Amino acid sequence: MITSFAYVGFVSPNAADWRTFGPEVLGAQLVDHPEGAVALRVDDRAARLMVHEGEVDDVAYVGWDCGDAVGLADIVQRVRAAGITVVDDSAAAAVRQVEALAAFTDPWGFRHELTHGLAEGGPFQPGRPMNGFLTGGQGLGHLVFLLPDLDDGMRFYTETLGFLLSDHIEMGISLRFLHCNPRHHTLALSAVPGIVGIHHLMLEVNDVDDVGRALDIVNERSIPVAMGLGRHTNDHMTSFYVRTPSGFEIEYGAGGRVIDDATWEVEVYDAMSIWGHKPPAEPLMPGMLRPFAPADQ
Numbered sequence: 001m002i003t004s005f006a007y008v009g010f011v012s013p014n015a016a017d018w019r020t021f022g023p024e025v026l027g028a029q030l031v032d033h034p035e036g037a038v039a040l041r042v043d044d045r046a047a048r049l050m051v052h053e054g055e056v057d058d059v060a061y062v063g064w065d066c067g068d069a070v071g072l073a074d075i076v077q078r079v080r081a082a083g084i085t086v087v088d089d090s091a092a093a094a095v096r097q098v099e100a101l102a103a104f105t106d107p108w109g110f111r112h113e114l115t116h117g118l119a120e121g122g123p124f125q126p127g128r129p130m131n132g133f134l135t136g137g138q139g140l141g142h143l144v145f146l147l148p149d150l151d152d153g154m155r156f157y158t159e160t161l162g163f164l165l166s167d168h169i170e171m172g173i174s175l176r177f178l179h180c181n182p183r184h185h186t187l188a189l190s191a192v193p194g195i196v197g198i199h200h201l202m203l204e205v206n207d208v209d210d211v212g213r214a215l216d217i218v219n220e221r222s223i224p225v226a227m228g229l230g231r232h233t234n235d236h237m238t239s240f241y242v243r244t245p246s247g248f249e250i251e252y253g254a255g256g257r258v259i260d261d262a263t264w265e266v267e268v269y270d271a272m273s274i275w276g277h278k279p280p281a282e283p284l285m286p287g288m289l290r291p292f293a294p295a296d297q
């Protein structure tokens with residue numbers, strides 16, 4: 001089974017901008033990468049956030065930790081049973097610094113890497129003074145995918161990949177929140193007809209003061225904010241959304257609540273936020289989107 005979100009890689013024409021955005025704005029640690037990508041650490045593991053130079057902003061790969069070799073074999077079998085080709089990729093495993101890696105492309109064209117054993121990378125040294133990111137068993141954070149059809153997405157991520165429903169938000173648009181460990185959601189899905197993309201990546205820090213400090217830095221540098229400071233109804237995260245150099249947003253937050261499956265009850269919310277999360281006067285449109293036609297597959 002998938003136990004956590006291990007890492008993510010993007011391609012972007014603005015990859016070089018992450019060499020300052022990563023450490024100076026996010027507080028991540030910049031390290032060398034064997035392929036020359038921008039590689040960022042957020043904890044004592046090897047790099048979890050990579051940005052490769054490329055022509056168009058897009059997701060290159062999403063890495064999932066499956067716990068161990070048995071968990072990896074189990075999820076590979078489930079993906080194959082869904083009629084999807086899965087290939088062992090030892091070359092990618094070496095670059096990502098994981099013990100094993102099996103890769104597949106999902107029905108919407110995203111490359112997923114099923115892994116275990118992301119290497120230790122020594123003590124985390126933040127790019128600027130801050131009190132660290134909340135990772136460990138909760139993984140890197142969460143990702144929000146935009147897919148053309150919510151039911152198709154739910155079927156794939158719950159029935160094939162084994163994610164569990166945390167709750168939903170119904171407010172004209174529908175959002176489904178999914179978990180695979182105590183983090184309230186590791187994935188969220190929303191539907192936009194004819195469109196595939198990533199809306200945001202969430203990184204959680206240990207100290208809410210670091211959310212405020214990061215927002216100060218973002219404002220000092222006039223970096224666009226897609227949603228101001230606010231607190232979410234469902235995961236209780238206090239966060240803001242900053243536009244990255246690559247068109248998608250990073251939600252930078254603290255104080256997310258955790259799920260105990262023994263007692264958790266799925267709820268439906270009619271709003272995204274308890275307070276705040278206001279868009280700017282001129283709203284930013286999500287930038288990392290591409291048209292989707294099933295015939296392209």
Ligand SMILES: [Fe+2]
Pocket residue numbers: 142144200202251
């Ligand atoms: Fe989020």
